[in-house]
Amino acid sequence: MPWIPELFSAPVLERVRAEGRRERLPAVPYFAGVMAGETDALIGSFAGEPELHHPVRGRVKGTRAFARFVAGTNAWLAERNAAVEAVDLVVGDTRTVEEVVLRLDTDPGRVELPVAIVADRDEEARLVEIRVYFSTWPLTGGHAVRPPLLQPDPDVHEADVVGDYQRALAAGDVEAAVAAFEPDGWVREPAGGEHVHRGHDALRSLYGSFFSNGGGIPLEHCTATDDGRACALEYNVVRWGRTDLPPEAGVAVYVRGGSGRLAVARIYDDSDPPVPPRG
Numbered sequence: 001m002p003w004i005p006e007l008f009s010a011p012v013l014e015r016v017r018a019e020g021r022r023e024r025l026p027a028v029p030y031f032a033g034v035m036a037g038e039t040d041a042l043i044g045s046f047a048g049e050p051e052l053h054h055p056v057r058g059r060v061k062g063t064r065a066f067a068r069f070v071a072g073t074n075a076w077l078a079e080r081n082a083a084v085e086a087v088d089l090v091v092g093d094t095r096t097v098e099e100v101v102l103r104l105d106t107d108p109g110r111v112e113l114p115v116a117i118v119a120d121r122d123e124e125a126r127l128v129e130i131r132v133y134f135s136t137w138p139l140t141g142g143h144a145v146r147p148p149l150l151q152p153d154p155d156v157h158e159a160d161v162v163g164d165y166q167r168a169l170a171a172g173d174v175e176a177a178v179a180a181f182e183p184d185g186w187v188r189e190p191a192g193g194e195h196v197h198r199g200h201d202a203l204r205s206l207y208g209s210f211f212s213n214g215g216g217i218p219l220e221h222c223t224a225t226d227d228g229r230a231c232a233l234e235y236n237v238v239r240w241g242r243t244d245l246p247p248e249a250g251v252a253v254y255v256r257g258g259s260g261r262l263a264v265a266r267i268y269d270d271s272d273p274p275v276p277p278r279g
Helices: 009-018 031-034 039-044 063-079 160-171 176-179 200-209
Strands: 050-053 056-059 083-091 095-106 107-122 126-132 181-188 196-198 219-228 230-240 244-256 263-268
Touching: 009 031, 031 039, 031 063, 031 095, 039 063, 050 063, 056 063, 083 219, 083 230, 083 244, 095 219, 095 244, 107 230, 107 244, 107 263, 126 244, 160 176, 160 219, 160 230, 160 244, 160 263, 176 181, 176 200, 181 200, 196 200
Parallel strands: 050 126, 181 263
Antiparallel strands: 050 056, 083 095, 095 107, 107 126, 181 196, 219 230, 230 244, 244 263
């Protein structure tokens, strides 16, 4: 939820409150702001020049480029009769990670597109940069390799079960990866839709497939945003089992369950796994 509410008109804020069933609106959600038709409010939410990184459009920097991007995004959403479903929000001191699912009309039919929006802020809560993550698979049936947006940070260390899971993922340890989840925990792959795996048996099958290329999936950790309930990790994928990959940007959100293990993991990247397709 990156946009500053005070910059929007009263009718827009009232509509956003009604759609989100919110009494209080600390920030305007990403797509609600983009679709509001008030580009000046979006631009004014930035501390300096607008800067946004998008999986398809790339780096968008500067007022004019950003205004064109907003207009193009609105046209794209309108053409596809887009509906936005809020999923979750992780709030850190200077960063928020918003998750939504877009429902879009495409030639094959209605599709779901999971999207994550990472917003960096300064000390006065003004935007510094926005990074948007999604897989192009639901739209094109293919993967678009995305170069890194961030450099790895050796000081990023995930706590408790999130760190345990990352170590299991890097090591290619199926049982340790599964053990990080609640019995009814689930993973949603970047493609969304039917690509959800719930319960230990389904997760064991998923990670068995993931690790079938001779090892695990070590990630370069770039940022971690943790509010105690959930942790969002921005990363670069650099290897998948025995296969070295060009660094590819992604983000994942890990939600803790009541026992302290993971209830949910939602992944947003566009990596093309060097493993056989699962039947």
